[in-house]
Amino acid sequence: MTEPVLTVAEMREAEKAAMDRGTNEWELMQRAGTNAAQWIMRMAAGRPVTVLCGPGNNGGDGYVIADVLGRSGYEVDVIAPVEPKSETARRARSAFQGGVSSDGALRTGVAVDCLFGYGLDRKVEEPFSKILEKLAASPCYKIAIDVPSAVQSDAARVLGPLPRYDLTLALGAWKQAHFLMPAMPAMGEKRLVTIGLEFEDVSSTVSAAPKITSPKPDAHKYNRGLLAIVAGAMPGAPLLAAEAAMRAGAGYVKLFSDHSHPDAPAELVIEQGSLADALSDGRISALLIGPGLGRDDAARERLAKVLESGKPAVLDADALHLLDPELLAMADAKTLCVTPHEGELAKLCETFGVTAESKLDRARALADVTGLTVLAKGPDTILVHDGMTSFFPRGSSWLSVAGSGDVLAGILGSRLATHGDPRRAAEESVWLHHEAARLASPAFSAGELAHAVKPAMASFL
Numbered sequence: 001m002t003e004p005v006l007t008v009a010e011m012r013e014a015e016k017a018a019m020d021r022g023t024n025e026w027e028l029m030q031r032a033g034t035n036a037a038q039w040i041m042r043m044a045a046g047r048p049v050t051v052l053c054g055p056g057n058n059g060g061d062g063y064v065i066a067d068v069l070g071r072s073g074y075e076v077d078v079i080a081p082v083e084p085k086s087e088t089a090r091r092a093r094s095a096f097q098g099g100v101s102s103d104g105a106l107r108t109g110v111a112v113d114c115l116f117g118y119g120l121d122r123k124v125e126e127p128f129s130k131i132l133e134k135l136a137a138s139p140c141y142k143i144a145i146d147v148p149s150a151v152q153s154d155a156a157r158v159l160g161p162l163p164r165y166d167l168t169l170a171l172g173a174w175k176q177a178h179f180l181m182p183a184m185p186a187m188g189e190k191r192l193v194t195i196g197l198e199f200e201d202v203s204s205t206v207s208a209a210p211k212i213t214s215p216k217p218d219a220h221k222y223n224r225g226l227l228a229i230v231a232g233a234m235p236g237a238p239l240l241a242a243e244a245a246m247r248a249g250a251g252y253v254k255l256f257s258d259h260s261h262p263d264a265p266a267e268l269v270i271e272q273g274s275l276a277d278a279l280s281d282g283r284i285s286a287l288l289i290g291p292g293l294g295r296d297d298a299a300r301e302r303l304a305k306v307l308e309s310g311k312p313a314v315l316d317a318d319a320l321h322l323l324d325p326e327l328l329a330m331a332d333a334k335t336l337c338v339t340p341h342e343g344e345l346a347k348l349c350e351t352f353g354v355t356a357e358s359k360l361d362r363a364r365a366l367a368d369v370t371g372l373t374v375l376a377k378g379p380d381t382i383l384v385h386d387g388m389t390s391f392f393p394r395g396s397s398w399l400s401v402a403g404s405g406d407v408l409a410g411i412l413g414s415r416l417a418t419h420g421d422p423r424r425a426a427e428e429s430v431w432l433h434h435e436a437a438r439l440a441s442p443a444f445s446a447g448e449l450a451h452a453v454k455p456a457m458a459s460f461l
């Protein structure tokens with residue numbers, strides 16, 4: 001099932017729509033608190049629970065949670081530095097029969113943070129900041145309800161002390177912050193608690209693990225996809241991309257390079273000479289250019305030839321520094337996928353006159369202005385294609401090694417050569433990259449990562 005990722009405004013709309021259909025806010029809060037309590041009991045397994053309740057409906061959820069836990073025989077403390085402000089939260093406060101203190105020690109066991117949810121809109125100050133500091137210092141098992149209380153739900157900005165949580169329970173739907181830096185790594189395991197909301201016109205989702213199919217019975221090397229990797233000034237990076245591409249499904253991987261490659265595997269076909277001639281091979285189903293390309297006139301010339309060829313292509317690394325409106329006009333942007341890291345994204349945005357505050361907004365605006373499929377890499381990888389945004393579970397931080405971007409580009413090129421769908425290829429490439437990293441961890445080289453793409457493929461067949 002595709003799981004939507006909502007902004008605060010979209011979340012409020014979905015809740016309003018539920019109320020228009022006859023489910024009132026009290027009912028939604030009961031569902032949220034009751035369903036979250038099931039997870040909490042699973043984690044607490046009998047240990048005492050402290051619930052921290054804030055002034056809004058996130059605090060209201062906290063009182064419902066405390067009530068359900070108390071009725072189930074749990075020892076529950078509630079710490080609420082202020083009285084609830086919203087009517088529904090006040091009702092939940094009154095329904096809770098147990099004791100509430102305005103401050104106090106956190107008992108070891110489990111702490112459930114319901115100070116603020118998606119309504120947080122400014123810096124967290126005392127008394128709330130002191131409680132979050134206490135929570136951060138406590139050895140207890142920490143659960144954030146909806147979002148960690150110091151995290152702004154749309155942009156993942158950190159507005160106060162941010163403890164490291166063991167579990168974050170998203171209520172009703174995922175929020176953007178669940179998948180964005182800098183807040184994401186503090187959230188621990190993340191689980192979605194459904195409360196029966198319905199979502200229409202969703203434009204952002206969590207990428208679901210892909211299903212990769214084996215070659216058809218009548219497959220041969222050309223109809224399984226021929227990826228041509230166009231090299232340039234430096235020989236190493238395109239070779240690394242080729243090592244990954246050969247293990248990601250394409251039936252044939254060629255390297256168009258004028259270098260000698262004594263380290264290249266025997267099965268990699270290397271063609272030298274006229275690039276225009278090489279590109280005229282009608283059997284090529286996708287191209288990759290950028291790793292090791294260089295940024296001089298010769299590199300620009302090679303990029304122009306790739307774009308003129310009209311074939312689906314992945315543009316990475318140096319190609320992202322060279323790409324400009326004049327070059328892009330030679331191609332059909334719909335068939336192109338760019339894979340910028342933060343620096344390359346900034347460069348592309350400058351070139352195409354895009355200004356936006358966050359990485360997410362920059363990626364969306366760039367895709368909008370250019371029509372490109374944008375895979376904005378990093379710990380919080382974001383894919384934007386034709387108005388749709390996909391977020392991904394976090395990959396291993398061991399991926400922060402030189403050359404791992406070349407491996408990703410190779411996988412993406414290989415998937416694109418296989419079926420020609422840029423969005424699907426980009427999603428598959430991120431999952432395969434993350435899985436290869438998991439299998440190769442810890443402390444792998446990019447070459448080892450490229451080799452781990454083969455067992456990673458087995459995880460998605």
Ligand SMILES: NC(=O)C1=CN([C@@H]2O[C@H](COP(=O)(O)OP(=O)(O)OC[C@H]3O[C@@H](n4cnc5c(N)ncnc54)[C@H](OP(=O)(O)O)[C@@H]3O)[C@@H](O)[C@H]2O)[C@@H](O)CC1
Nearest residue numbers: 015028029056057058116117118119120121122123124146
């Ligand atoms: N609506 C629904 O149907 C459902 C909603 N659900 C739950 O509601 C949550 C959203 O609730 P919410 O909108 O009441 O906001 P919430 O996150 O509790 O906090 C806002 C409160 O804090 C205040 N405030 C903000 N920043 C502050 C600061 N820095 N320092 C101090 N105060 C600050 C702000 O008041 P203000 O002072 O701005 O007037 C307001 O009182 C959501 O995450 C989910 O858990 C579920 O039960 C499902 C059904």
Ligand SMILES: Nc1ncnc2c1ncn2[C@@H]1O[C@H](COP(=O)(O)OP(=O)(O)O)[C@@H](O)[C@H]1O
Nearest residue numbers: 341377378379396397399400402403404405406
């Ligand atoms: N801390 C991290 N956590 C998860 N993934 C990371 C992290 N750092 C980098 N990556 C991933 O590793 C790859 C690095 O790509 P890139 O910056 O182009 O490296 P290079 O240019 O050395 O090949 C990207 O796919 C990125 O998403």
Ligand SMILES: [K+]
Nearest residue numbers: 113116145147
């Ligand atoms: K919270």
